[in-house]
Amino acid sequence: MIFTLSLLKAPADAEVLGVSAPVLHTVLVVVALAVFPFIISRRLVPVRAAAPDVRFDRLGKRIQRLVVLGFGQSRQPRYKVAGTLHILIFAGFVILSLRTLTLVGEGFDAGFTLPGLGGDAGDVYATLKDYTALVVLVACGTAALRRLVFHPARYSDRHAVRSHGPEAYVILGAISLLMVSDAFYEGSEIARANDAGFDLPLSSTVSLILDGMASSSLGTIHVWAFWVHNVTLLSFLCFLPVSKHFHVITALPNVFLMNMRTGGSIKPPRHDIENLDDVEKLGVSAVEDFTWKHVLDFYSCTDCGRCTDNCPAYATGTPLSPRLVSIKSRDFIYDSFPITGKIVPADRRPAFIGDVIKEGELWACTTCGACEDACPVTIEYIDKIVDMRRHLVDEGLVPRSLQKPLADLGKSGNPYGKPKRRRGQWCKDEGGMEIVRTLDEGDEADLLFFTDSCASFDPRIQQIARAMGGLISAAGEDCGTLGRDEVDSGHEARRIGEEGLFEALRDQNLEAMGERKFSRIITTDPHAMNALRNDGYGLDKPVLHHSELLAELIENGKLKFESDADGRTYTFHDPCYLGRHNKVFDAPRKVLDAIPGIKRVEMERSRNRSFCCGGGSLYLFNEGEAESHMGENRLDMAEQVGADVVVTACPFCMINFEDAVKTTGREGKMEIIDLAELVLRFVRSEDGVEAASQGSGAD
Amino acid sequence: MDIIVCIKRVPDATEAEIEVSRDGQSIDTEDLTFGISEWDNFAVEEAISIKEEHGGSVTAISIGDEDSEDVLRRALAMGADRAVLVSDAVFEGSDAFATARILHQVVSQHQFDLVLTGAIASDTSAGQVGGMLAAMLDVPQVALATDMSIEGSKAVVQHEVEGGLERVVELELPALVTVQSGINEPRYVSIRGIRKVAGEEIPVIDAGSLGIDVSELGRAGSRVRLNELFISAEGEGAEILEGSTEEVADQLIERMRERGVL
Numbered sequence: 022m023i024f025t026l027s028l029l030k031a032p033a034d035a036e037v038l039g040v041s042a043p044v045l046h047t048v049l050v051v052v053a054l055a056v057f058p059f060i061i062s063r064r065l066v067p068v069r070a071a072a073p074d075v076r077f078d079r080l081g082k083r084i085q086r087l088v089v090l091g092f093g094q095s096r097q098p099r100y101k102v103a104g105t106l107h108i109l110i111f112a113g114f115v116i117l118s119l120r121t122l123t124l125v126g127e128g129f130d131a132g133f134t135l136p137g138l139g140g141d142a143g144d145v146y147a148t149l150k151d152y153t154a155l156v157v158l159v160a161c162g163t164a165a166l167r168r169l170v171f172h173p174a175r176y177s178d179r180h181a182v183r184s185h186g187p188e189a190y191v192i193l194g195a196i197s198l199l200m201v202s203d204a205f206y207e208g209s210e211i212a213r214a215n216d217a218g219f220d221l222p223l224s225s226t227v228s229l230i231l232d233g234m235a236s237s238s239l240g241t242i243h244v245w246a247f248w249v250h251n252v253t254l255l256s257f258l259c260f261l262p263v264s265k266h267f268h269v270i271t272a273l274p275n276v277f278l279m280n281m282r283t284g285g286s287i288k289p290p291r292h293d294i295e296n297l298d299d300v301e302k303l304g305v306s307a308v309e310d311f312t313w314k315h316v317l318d319f320y321s322c323t324d325c326g327r328c329t330d331n332c333p334a335y336a337t338g339t340p341l342s343p344r345l346v347s348i349k350s351r352d353f354i355y356d357s358f359p360i361t362g363k364i365v366p367a368d369r370r371p372a373f374i375g376d377v378i379k380e381g382e383l384w385a386c387t388t389c390g391a392c393e394d395a396c397p398v399t400i401e402y403i404d405k406i407v408d409m410r411r412h413l414v415d416e417g418l419v420p421r422s423l424q425k426p427l428a429d430l431g432k433s434g435n436p437y438g439k440p441k442r443r444r445g446q447w448c449k450d451e452g453g454m455e456i457v458r459t460l461d462e463g464d465e466a467d468l469l470f471f472t473d474s475c476a477s478f479d480p481r482i483q484q485i486a487r488a489m490g491g492l493i494s495a496a497g498e499d500c501g502t503l504g505r506d507e508v509d510s511g512h513e514a515r516r517i518g519e520e521g522l523f524e525a526l527r528d529q530n531l532e533a534m535g536e537r538k539f540s541r542i543i544t545t546d547p548h549a550m551n552a553l554r555n556d557g558y559g560l561d562k563p564v565l566h567h568s569e570l571l572a573e574l575i576e577n578g579k580l581k582f583e584s585d586a587d588g589r590t591y592t593f594h595d596p597c598y599l600g601r602h603n604k605v606f607d608a609p610r611k612v613l614d615a616i617p618g619i620k621r622v623e624m625e626r627s628r629n630r631s632f633c634c635g636g637g638s639l640y641l642f643n644e645g646e647a648e649s650h651m652g653e654n655r656l657d658m659a660e661q662v663g664a665d666v667v668v669t670a671c672p673f674c675m676i677n678f679e680d681a682v683k684t685t686g687r688e689g690k691m692e693i694i695d696l697a698e699l700v701l702r703f704v705r706s707e708d709g710v711e712a713a714s715q716g717s718g719a720d
Numbered sequence: 721m722d723i724i725v726c727i728k729r730v731p732d733a734t735e736a737e738i739e740v741s742r743d744g745q746s747i748d749t750e751d752l753t754f755g756i757s758e759w760d761n762f763a764v765e766e767a768i769s770i771k772e773e774h775g776g777s778v779t780a781i782s783i784g785d786e787d788s789e790d791v792l793r794r795a796l797a798m799g800a801d802r803a804v805l806v807s808d809a810v811f812e813g814s815d816a817f818a819t820a821r822i823l824h825q826v827v828s829q830h831q832f833d834l835v836l837t838g839a840i841a842s843d844t845s846a847g848q849v850g851g852m853l854a855a856m857l858d859v860p861q862v863a864l865a866t867d868m869s870i871e872g873s874k875a876v877v878q879h880e881v882e883g884g885l886e887r888v889v890e891l892e893l894p895a896l897v898t899v900q901s902g903i904n905e906p907r908y909v910s911i912r913g914i915r916k917v918a919g920e921e922i923p924v925i926d927a928g929s930l931g932i933d934v935s936e937l938g939r940a941g942s943r944v945r946l947n948e949l950f951i952s953a954e955g956e957g958a959e960i961l962e963g964s965t966e967e968v969a970d971q972l973i974e975r976m977r978e979r980g981v982l
Contacts, residue, residue: 414910416907
């Protein structure tokens with residue numbers, strides 16, 4: 022229709038400033054096709070100079086993630102308005118790609134059509150294209166207005182020094198211009214033919230604006246609109262790698278190359294060096310020390326702020342903003358590796374760690390992973406922060422408050438500095454009765470109870486371990502501990518960047534485990550569970566969190582509930598290392614829901630969106646700058662859903678929340694209880710023995 | 721700037737449960753962990769910071785047994801250039817004076833501009849060795865330094881005196897300064913850092929190479945003899961006084977009068 026009966030002169034047939042259009046167009050395209058790859062090649066320089074990474078494994082899973090997360094934009098809807106707008110614009114881009122190619126072709130040859138898009142197919146596509154363009158234009162307008170008028174908090178950052186905000190308007194403007202110019206291109210034809218209709222709503226609307234104009238004016242508009250479109254398109258293409266919209270190009274590859282490791286694991290210091298002692302320079306101090314994928318991550322950051330919006334460290338007023346780590350690193354890379362001009366050698370740049378990324382930012386992270394979970398383009402933060410911490414540790418730049426617990430971990434196997442010989446003492450209750458037996462060298466048990474340091478030494482957490490021990494015996498399971506031979510799992514030491522200490526602790530535990538026989542491991546500490554499962558312990562035996570074992574025992578009928586729940590409202594707080602990192606969300610809920618008559622509510626931020634209690638990275642010892650405590654924020658969230666009791670499944674959560682109850686004056690109003698302690702209150706064993714009599718649970 | 725730091729290996733006492741051994745002369749060390757005396761750690765950090773600013777070298781010296789190599793190696797990992805272990809069974813039971821004498825023999829064999837050490841050792845809390853060593857070396861000395869800098873041939877030292885006051889003095893180098901905790905922020909030493917210096921040679925000096933008579937060492941050479949080591953008996957009761965500051969002060973004065981303290 023439109024394509025075959027063109028009443029206006031086609032752009033390819035019209036001269037521009039005395040030059041034949043196809044010639045001018047060729048020049049334009051050639052310049053763009055020279056500039057764009059040139060810029061890309063310059064952007065690849067730091068990627069190539071970076072450290073190696075392993076990203077081409079598990080191709081099948083990668084393709085699946087690309088389809089769901091990338092093309093499917095599955096993380097976008099978490100923010101309903103922005104997510105919808107983005108999905109519309111992204112889908113629009115994809116659909117309009119054919120139109121874009123057609124318009125480029127028309128610069129060389131009037132009436133150019135893509136193969137397969139002639140005739141009826143062409144008409145169908147033309148309608149699709151026009152509706153899409155209308156939607157995209159409205160979406161862009163909405164996005165710009167929303168940004169301008171409503172200032173969503175995450176688009177600005179309290180720690181930002183350089184603002185990239187204006188770039189958003191440039192992008193939205195450019196996209197809108199593409200839609201509008203194409204609409205004028207089409208619209209001028211429709212006006213000439215007086216052929217407005219619902220099949221091309223956007224272009225028809227424009228044609229109504231141009232209604233009544235002389236043929237020659239329409240002809241001029243027709244040609245000008247075309248050139249505006251194509252010049253905008255090719256300039257936009259070259260602008261992408263220079264702006265925060267580089268993600269348009271890098272996002273899909275970034276998703277494809279995302280972290281495929283299970284659980285909350287940490288990257289090895291170097292992918293190409295196996296032995297820690299062979300690593301010359303540990304961690305990241307210069308941007309070239311990042312892996313090439315991490316550099317790509319920086320390029321892919323869209324500055325959307327979702328990571329920072331979900332970061333508990335940011336919410337409590339620490340210097341950390343994950344988004345800014347990406348943006349500042351990218352700006353620094355762009356400055357050091359300019360598109361034109363010489364690369365600035367590492368020793369002439371400002372100190373990347375110290376001047377650009379401040380030490381305070383790095384120590385404020387609890388490694389909870391909320392940022393990584395929120396990012397729509399799967400940028401990783403934990404590995405980078407740990408790598409930068411590794412450098413600081415290697416240089417001796419560890420905050421004073423963390424030095425003692427680390428030294429104590431090395432000397433006594435626990436961060437409290439308590440004597441080694443007291444490690445197994447929690448196993449006996451106040452009456453001296455043994456709740457869980459100690460396995461000596463050569464001993465055997467079905468279940469190995471890996472206690473880890475909190476439950477071994479903190480009196481409050483010892484109660485949790487005893488409660489679980491009591492439940493295990495009531496269920497008739499055979500269980501034992503490593504006793505004094507156990508040391509800290511090393512989980513926090515590793516994430517603080519003390520890789521050598523982590524390895525030493527891990528090796529000691531492996532030696533102790535090697536001297537005993539067991540088929541499964543149980544722990545009441547998600548950090549220990551994560552370490553044993555995902556920190557290279559290489560155990561070929563299942564490692565269970567106590568919520569998982571409880572769920573199993575209840576399902577098998579080995580533990581039965583004999584009394585009903587009280588009338589209070591319970592809520593479960595998902596520990597970061599149980600839920601978000603290891604995806605164990607259902608087991609604790611199954612256990613809770615098995616308690617007859619229990620009234621359970623979900624906090625708004627639950628499951629993978631849970632809000633960190635402030636326990637990771639030995640935060641208990643940390644004295645960084647913060648305006649509030651994560652635990653206190655979390656109790657506010659529990660109160661919001663009317664919870665009287667917060668059920669925890671992690672020692673750090675228990676400690677932080679009980680502290681927060683005191684500091685927020687909620688004593689007597691809100692109770693914090695561990696899952697095992699709660700179960701103990703209501704349960705009896707298969708043969709009718711009250712489990713509560715087996716161990717000293719909380720009263 | 722050639723700096724010598726004298727450091728001591730002591731038990732970690734904060735969380736430890738100290739038990740006096742049967743002879744009443746020492747403590748049971750079986751379940752204890754050890755490390756560098758906290759004040760000496762500040763001294764090592766100070767020495768290395770000065771070296772990093774002015775150039776030169778840092779030598780760490782410790783009197784102990786082979787276990788003391790740990791603290792010396794830690795000093796090397798922090799940035800000391802050399803470490804020396806002074807070890808001999810004959811040194812056992814040395815009081816502060818005998819200790820200072822041993823150190824004097826070793827230190828005077830080196831070229832130095834500055835000797836640094838902790839103001840007190842975290843196990844004995846005596847605070848004597850530094851001053852005695854300075855007297856034996858016949859160099860000017862200042863104790864409880866909280867800040868210091870080197871200006872040409874002088875050390876400018878801020879240190880604690882009585883009454884919560886601080887004073888700034890200048891000493892002509894060579895000099896000896898004992899440091900107070902908090903003078904700086906000591907750097908952390910990672911396991912990897914220790915491993916990097918694991919192979920470095922730490923020479924051992926025994927009594928023979930010191931050139932002093934055995935009668936001047938160990939218990940024989942000590943002027944202070946340890947009679948008994950004991951843990952004082954726990955008293956009864958703790959009382960929390962409540963009320964306004966005035967009321968609490970009044971109650972406190974009364975309690976003290978009752979017990980004959982005032």
